Structure formats: C-alpha cells, structure tokens
Amino acid sequence: QVQLQESGPGLVKPSETLSLTCTVSGGSVSSGSYYWSWIRQPPGKGLEWIGYIYYSGSTNYNPSLKSRVTISVDMSKNQFSLKLSSVTAADTAVYYCARDRGASGYWYFDLWGRGTLVTVSS
Amino acid sequence: QSALTQPASVSGSPGQSITISCTGTSSDVGSYNLVSWYQQHPGKAPKLMIYEGSKRPSGVSNRFSGSKSGNTASLTISGLQAEDEADYYCCSYAGSPTPPVVFGGGTKLTVL
Numbered sequence: 001q002v003q004l005q006e007s008g009p010g011l012v013k014p015s016e017t018l019s020l021t022c023t024v025s026g027g028s029v030s031s032g033s034y035y036w037s038w039i040r041q042p043p044g045k046g047l048e049w050i051g052y053i054y055y056s057g058s059t060n061y062n063p064s065l066k067s068r069v070t071i072s073v074d075m076s077k078n079q080f081s082l083k084l085s086s087v088t089a090a091d092t093a094v095y096y097c098a099r100d101r102g103a104s105g106y107w108y109f110d111l112w113g114r115g116t117l118v119t120v121s122s
Numbered sequence: 123q124s125a126l127t128q129p130a131s132v133s134g135s136p137g138q139s140i141t142i143s144c145t146g147t148s149s150d151v152g153s154y155n156l157v158s159w160y161q162q163h164p165g166k167a168p169k170l171m172i173y174e175g176s177k178r179p180s181g182v183s184n185r186f187s188g189s190k191s192g193n194t195a196s197l198t199i200s201g202l203q204a205e206d207e208a209d210y211y212c213c214s215y216a217g218s219p220t221p222p223v224v225f226g227g228g229t230k231l232t233v234l
Contacts, residue, residue, distance in 0.1 A: 046125070046211065046226070046228045047160075047168065047213075047225045047228070048225065049221055049223050049225065060220055060221075060222065062220065063220055096168070101173075102215075102223075106156065106173065106174060107154075107158070107215040107222065107223055108156070108170060108173040108174070108213065109160070109170060109213075110170050110173070110179065112167040112168055112169070115167050
C-alpha cells in the first residue's frame with residue numbers, strides 16, 4: 001500500500017529556511033492522478049494548506065505563503081520537497097505531506113504522512 | 123478565501139447521533155459538491171472520512187455520513203462510540219484563484 005513519510009530537521013532558526021522531504025513508498029509520485037501537497041498545523045490549531053506540485057513540475061501555492069514557499073519533485077527518488085524561507089516562530093507547526101485528488105478534479109486528501117513537528121527557535 | 127466556519131465543540135453520549143456543521147460561502151461550499159471531512163485523534167495525522175460531500179472511503183464506518191444544504195455542509199455520526207472522540211475538520215474546493223481548498227477551523231467531539 002502507498003505510504004508517505006516526512007523527513008527533515010525538527011528545529012530551524014528564525015530567518016533561516018525550513019526544508020522537508022516527503023518520500024512516497026508503494027506508489028509513484030509520477031502518477032498523473034494526483035497532486036502532492038504540503039499542509040501544516042500549528043500546535044493546538046487547525047489545518048492550513050501550503051501548496052501542491054504535480055509530477056510535471058507545475059505548482060500552486062497558498063497566496064499567504066507564496067513569496068516564501070518552493071515545492072519541488074524528484075521522480076528519481078520518488079520524493080517531493082518543501083522549502084519555506086525566512087521562517088519565524090509563527091511557522092512552528094506539524095508539517096504533513098498528503099496525496100491530493102485534485103488532479104482528477106475531486107479535491108480531497110486521501111493519504112497523509114504521519115507529520116513532522118518543526119520548531120522555529122534560536 | 124476565509125476559513126470555513128465550524129463549531130468549536132460538540133458532545134454526545136454513546137449511542138446518540140451528532141451533527142457537525144461547516145459553513146462556507148457561495149464561492150466554495152455552495153458552488154461545489156466537493157466537501158471532505160477528516161478525523162484527527164491527538165498526535166495523529168488526519169484521516170479522510172467523507173469526500174465529495176457524502177461518499178465514504180473504503181473502511182470507514184457507515185455511521186459517518188455527509189450532506190449539504192446551500193452554503194453549509196454537515197457531518198453526522200450516528201451510534202456514537204468512544205473511539206469517535208476526536209477533532210473533525212471540513213474542507214472544500216474553492217475554485218480559482220488560489221488557494222483551491224479551504225479548511226474549517228475544526229470541531230472537538232467529546233463522547234460523554
């Protein structure tokens with residue numbers, strides 16, 4: 001079965017760049033049926049969609065984060081990645097990668113990684 | 123787009139039914155039958171419970187059902203069980219421009 005697993009540093013200093021990778025196992029990131037999304041959840045708060053990438057490399061970002069976000073895909077490693085620049089304490093959150101049926105017009109997240117907590121602190 | 127509006131909390135006793143509302147606008151919930159619902163237990167990732175307004179993924183109990191009226195979507199859980207205690211989030215397609223999806227603020231379900 002398809003599984004997603006986030007990886008990356010759990011602690012990032014203010015003003016630096018947060019970098020996370022999501023590894024897709026049991027399936028292929030090059031499937032044309034899915035977008036591959038990043039979603040975050042600050043401690044004790046709700047979910048916020050960050051953005052997605054399609055296997056072709058096309059991306060779509062939340063306007064509230066667009067100036068700081070880059071999502072990329074590496075089909076050779078079956079991974080997609082998130083970079084968030086100039087982080088502040090407000091970026092402290094659990095970051096999830098998720099499979100998004102939006103590419104097929106259905107717009108729901110049917111598979112999630114376990115999430116990884118990233119804390120922004122000096 | 124603004125977040126969808128959900129009640130902060132709902133509660134019910136085992137065996138009862140509860141409904142969680144999710145209010146959007148004519149630009150999201152009201153325009154598309156593309157609302158999804160997610161269950162999240164503490165420290166766990168969200169789990170898809172309902173998609174396209176009323177469809178259940180394989181393996182999700184038929185005690186969970188979804189519906190929509192106007193700009194408000196609803197999740198109903200019948201025959202409440204202790205394991206249903208969790209946070210629930212709605213999500214709707216919002217068309218363009220971005221973001222294409224918006225989430226609700228979440229509802230804490232307490233099983234008394």
